[in-house]
Amino acid sequence: MVKSENIIADFIILGGGASGLSAAVAAAEKGASTIIIEKRGALGGNAIMAGGIFAAESPTQKRLKIDLRKDECFRTAMNHSHWKINPYIIRTFIDKSGDTIKWLENKGLNFVPFIEPIAGQGGFHLPTGAGIGLVKHLTDECKKLGVNILLHTDVKKINSRTKGELFLIEAKSNEIDITLKSRSILIATGGYGGNKEMLKKYCLDYRDNMTCYGVPNNGDGISLAMALGADTAGLGILHMAGPTLPKSIVLNINNEPNVVRVQLSAIILEPNTVWVNKRGKRFTDESIGYNHFGSANTVVIQPDNESFTVFDNNIVNGWIENGFILGMGGPMGLQGKTLHGLATALQEHVKRGWVNIANKWDEIAEWMGADPQILESTISKYNSDCENRYDTLFNKNPKYLLPLLTPPFYAVKARADFLSTIGGIKINEYMEVLDKKDIPIPGLYAAGVDTGGWNSDTYNGLLPGNAFGFSVNSGRIAGENAAKYALELKSI
Ligand SMILES: Cc1cc2nc3c(=O)[nH]c(=O)nc-3n(C[C@H](O)[C@H](O)[C@H](O)COP(=O)(O)OP(=O)(O)OC[C@H]3O[C@@H](n4cnc5c(N)ncnc54)[C@H](O)[C@@H]3O)c2cc1C
Helix, strand or coil: CCCCCCCEEEEEEEECHHHHHHHHHHHHHHCCCEEECCCCCCCHHHHHCCCEEEECHHHHHHHCCCCHHHHHHHHHHHEEEECCHHHHHHHHHHHHHHHHHHHHHHHCEEEECCCCCCHHHHHHHHEEHHHHHHHHHHHHHHHHCCCCCCCCCEEEEEECCCCCCCCEEEEECCEEEEEEEEEEEEECCCCCCCHHHHHHHHHHCCCCCCEEECCCCCCCHHHHHHHHCCEEEEEEEEEEEEEEECCEEEEEECCCEEEEEEEHHHHCCCCCCEECCCCCECCCCCHHHCCCCCHHHHHHHCCCCCCCEEHHHHHHHHHHHHHHHHCCCCCCCCCCCCCCCCHHHCCCCCCCCCEECCCCHHHHHHHHHHCHHHHHHHHHHHHHHHHHCCCCCCCCCHCCCCCHHHHHHEEEEEEEEEEEEEEEECCCCCEEEECCCCCCEEEEEHHHHHECCCCCCCCCCCCHHHHHHHHHHHHHHHHHHHHHHHHHHHHC
């Protein structure tokens, strides 16, 4: 077994995802010798799968004449959380966000204009190549700046030390034990979406039938920080989405001359459908799917975290002729486009168990495991509400009220899932890790979804892109501050 104690750096980063890469570039730009330790064989983490990042008052918005003020976003974030999050962290994040777009643009990354259908506020910045584009860009910057990247390297222990001394990190790199020393450390290991024990222990919303869409991170960084005396904040939040289905369940719609690939989950969010639980009861205004993070909350509290989106042939024909209304889960611009092969594509999913098609509601109820009388009474009430143009239960906008009268009838099974966890390590607005007395642990920083205090129990869809956005911004801020700390320490 090889032991090396020669590796010393100003700044060592655990995790090479959105926040780790941003921190590495920011610290190396300030002159700090920087190492990224990444457990997997590739950099990027969940950022590889992400779309856009949130920002306010950015140069991109200025060019597009989108007037989204930082003050307004600060207020939105605080109100959304009922002021249960740390206003200093939010202020710092939002104030930095526009400048971070400039920072990235100056490195050659472009952002394409994109007005999100969910909230429509214009805060969502989609980089060229989406998350992969951003990761590639930051990785190239790291290489240019001489950041040392250790892949396949897993940190086992960080030894506590007194102020002014070096951190000692014990890790396994490609099956070889190594030790590293550093003046400052960033924990950025992306949460614990793959750790069932932690999910069950901390997340009240976690259910056994949930899938984590993202990288199955293990919570390593949170455990290491706790072992160093860190306090926790916001531990137990899931970045949920729903109703949803595994992303691999795709409709191949033969739309001559092209085949359009759309995730089946696109259909289950359409606002003119009806959502029922496995008892056959409707449970929400279905247009809540415009914010499918909020709508996940309506699903997760249903029996067995199961929902069924039901519709009739008339609605299918409407999608065939006019395309989807919301159109999530596929290529952009599905709204208003004909989808000729949709009915056949839906039929193909019947044998896979996600879709049922029948001429009578009691057959649909039997497939769902619901009492047929309850389902029929739900549909009959909804149909009479449609006739009266008033949703007596949930006041859905009348423009989405279409009666379900024309067989065949359809049901698609869904549930709430999650992208990753959010929350864990308590930090302040400098991304310094705080101990149980609320005092910063010198030289120890944390960023991204390993940290808490910036997101309440539900992901804030009103500031779209804020998880990726917070990760990039908190990483950048942590990198700047860690470099400053380390270089001052070195000069003593
Ligand atoms: C499908 C999908 C789509 C998404 N789309 C969006 C979006 O459009 N907008 C948005 O705001 N958010 C989105 N997100 C969320 C966003 O990707 C994350 O919030 C963000 O990537 C978190 O950044 P992070 O640095 O905290 O973690 P990550 O980016 O996950 O990085 C963590 C890194 O740490 C590494 N690691 C883990 N353990 C260790 C260890 N012990 N030692 C060393 N390295 C370790 C991991 O391998 C990983 O590379 C999406 C997520 C998913 C899954």
